[in-house]
Amino acid sequence: MKPARKQRLILIALMVIGASIATAFALKSFNDNLMYFFSTTDVVEGKAPKSALFRLGGMVIKGSVERPDDGMMVRFKLTDFSKEVTVEYTGILPDLFREGQGIVAHGKLNEQGVFIAEEVLAKHDENYMPPEVKASLKNQTEPVIAK
Amino acid sequence: MFLIPNAVVRFFHRMASPPHFYAFTDKVMPWLIIVFVLLTGFGLYGGLYLAPSDYQQGDSYRIIYIHVPSAWMSLFIYMVMAISGAIGLVWRIKLAEIVAISSAPIGASFTFIALFTGSLWGKPMWGTWWVWDARLTSELILLFLYLGVIGLYGAIDDKRVASKAVAILALVGVVNIPIIHYSVEWWNTLHQGPTVTKMDKPSIHVSMLIPLLLMALSFKFYYLIALIQRMRIELLQRERNAQWVKAKVSELR
Numbered sequence: 001m002k003p004a005r006k007q008r009l010i011l012i013a014l015m016v017i018g019a020s021i022a023t024a025f026a027l028k029s030f031n032d033n034l035m036y037f038f039s040t041t042d043v044v045e046g047k048a049p050k051s052a053l054f055r056l057g058g059m060v061i062k063g064s065v066e067r068p069d070d071g072m073m074v075r076f077k078l079t080d081f082s083k084e085v086t087v088e089y090t091g092i093l094p095d096l097f098r099e100g101q102g103i104v105a106h107g108k109l110n111e112q113g114v115f116i117a118e119e120v121l122a123k124h125d126e127n128y129m130p131p132e133v134k135a136s137l138k139n140q141t142e143p144v145i146a147k
Numbered sequence: 148m149f150l151i152p153n154a155v156v157r158f159f160h161r162m163a164s165p166p167h168f169y170a171f172t173d174k175v176m177p178w179l180i181i182v183f184v185l186l187t188g189f190g191l192y193g194g195l196y197l198a199p200s201d202y203q204q205g206d207s208y209r210i211i212y213i214h215v216p217s218a219w220m221s222l223f224i225y226m227v228m229a230i231s232g233a234i235g236l237v238w239r240i241k242l243a244e245i246v247a248i249s250s251a252p253i254g255a256s257f258t259f260i261a262l263f264t265g266s267l268w269g270k271p272m273w274g275t276w277w278v279w280d281a282r283l284t285s286e287l288i289l290l291f292l293y294l295g296v297i298g299l300y301g302a303i304d305d306k307r308v309a310s311k312a313v314a315i316l317a318l319v320g321v322v323n324i325p326i327i328h329y330s331v332e333w334w335n336t337l338h339q340g341p342t343v344t345k346m347d348k349p350s351i352h353v354s355m356l357i358p359l360l361l362m363a364l365s366f367k368f369y370y371l372i373a374l375i376q377r378m379r380i381e382l383l384q385r386e387r388n389a390q391w392v393k394a395k396v397s398e399l400r
Contacts, residue, residue, distance in 0.1 A: 008237045016318055023322045034334045036280040057335060094274030096203065104337055121274045126342040128208060129352040130199035 037104045043115070044083040049108075056085065056115055057104045057123065065099055078103070078115075089117040096122035163242050165382050166391040172375045179372050186365035193358030201355075210268045212359060215343075216366040218261035221289060222324055224254035224370060228296070229321045232314030241385070242378075244310035247317065248300050249377035253370055255293035262286060273337055281330035282338035285323060292320040306385060 027034065037057035038048040048054055058078030065076040073090045076099075087105055097103060097120065107117035129137075161167045194212035201208040228250040235244035265283070266276045277283065296313050303309035331340045343349040349356055386392045 005237050012233050012236060012318060015315070016321060019319045020322050023326070027326070031334075034281050036278070036334065036336050039335070094272070096272055096274075119274075121278070121337060122272060123337055124203060124272055124339055126339045127350045128201050128204075128211070128342065128355050130354070131202040132199075133352055134202035 039080045040078050040085040041080055041083045043085050043109070043113075051108065053106065053108050053118075055104055055106050056087070056117075057102065058085070059102050060097070060099050062099045078105070085113075085115055087115045087117050089120050091120070093120055094122040096124055163240050165242065165386055165389070168242060169379060169382060169391075169395075172379060176372070176375065179368060179375070183365060183368040183372060186361055186368060190358050190361035190365050193361060194355075198355045198358055199352070204272060207268070207271055210264050211355075212362045214261060214264040214268060215359060216363040217257045217264065218286070219344075219363055220366050220370060221254060221258040221261050221286070222327060223367075224250050224257060225289065225292070225317070225320070225324060228254060229314075229317040232310075232317045235310055236314045242382075244307070244314070245378050245381045245385070246374070247314060248296075248310060249374055249381055251293055251296045251300070251313075252377070253373045255290060255297065257366070257370075258286065258290040258293060262290065275337075278337050280336035280338060281334045282327065282336045285327045285330050288323055289320075289327060292317075292323060295320075 037055035040056065040058045042048050043056060048056070056078065058080050061077040061079050061084065065074060067074055071090070072092075073088060074093065075086065075088050077084050077086050079085075087107075089105065089107075102123035102125065104121045104123055105115060105117035106119040106121075107115055110116055162171065190212065195209055198209070200206045228247050231243045231246040231250070234240060235247060262283075265286075269278075270276050296317055299316055300306075300309045300313045303312060328341075328344070330336060331338055342351050343356070343359070351359070383392055383395075
């Protein structure tokens with residue numbers, strides 16, 4: 001390779017590496033702000049904001065969804081498989097809201113430590129399969145995906 | 148260089164010559180179009196008709212056959228643009244500069260399609276059109292990078308200078324590509340994790356995966372077709388005073 005070309009190649013490589021390092025530092029320092037939601041453990045440990053709006057993500061515990069009165073209010077428990085938080089929401093839930101499903105709720109904590117949600121979004125997982133496969137997965141609990 | 152067979156080296160050498168490229172692409176274009184039409188036909192038939200509906204999302208998941216290939220293309224085209232831009236900077240190959248700038252509008256379109264179809268998918272499934280999570284935001288930044296490249300190229304009159312400026316912008320923007328890909332793993336996002344592009348085996352049933360891969364391949368061919376068409380026009384514009392272009396024009400008269 002001619003020296004001039006080699007020099008240009010090295011210059012470009014240095015530029016890309018420099019930009020990557022700068023971005024890595026920037027992302028590292030903004031790491032907490034880039035998190036879209038707090039986990040239930042964060043809330044229980046008091047890392048989540050006390051009086052401000054924030055997002056809470058977790059799995060809806062099976063059998064925890066209840067409607068205490070006849071209205072639109074739903075109460076359910078969220079977990080990240082270590083700590084639990086109770087959530088109350090008044091409104092229409094998205095189609096994918098189910099027990100055992102991941103969701104993200106936007107709202108704030110009240111004095112009792114109950115999360116009062118203003119908005120509930122469903123998070124869906126990265127698995128795609130026909131219903132029959134899902135049914136047989138449930139029955140034998142051995143993987144038959146992408147055989 | 149000794150690792151690459153001689154025939155391949157000779158092929159690329161010849162392709163770097165504009166008149167050769169022009170004549171060669173004339174010949175391969177019909178074949179590319181045939182392959183593209185076949186792949187798209189089979190892909191859409193497989194995805195929209197043969198593939199079963201999803202256990203959770205029913206038939207709504209079928210937008211995956213447009214959304215995911217577009218998103219893959221948006222990343223792939225950006226890498227092509229950045230690498231050919233770098234080749235243009237280092238070796239000053241005119242055709243590499245043209246590959247870079249001709250890729251930008253196609254990449255921008257695929258990014259837009261990925262964002263748009265994602266939004267349409269998000270409303271019924273997540274319950275929202277748009278959220279500012281790491282995946283969606285970094286993909287939006289990718290769209291702005293593409294638009295920046297197009298704008299910068301248009302703003303500089305000397306196209307060889309413009310190509311250099313654009314290549315540097317594209318290369319700096321490369322840092323965004325791994326961020327987009329790993330955003331769903333590094334941070335918690337509303338967007339779910341990768342289904343196919345991971346070390347583990349794909350978490351999609353094989354009957355749904357095959358049409359998806361066909362569509363991904365068909366989009367690659369579409370890119371190739373659109374790229375070649377754009378390159379030919381760009382080439383004619385840049386080389387309008389060259390002998391071979393004048394000969395081509397007088398042939399048509």
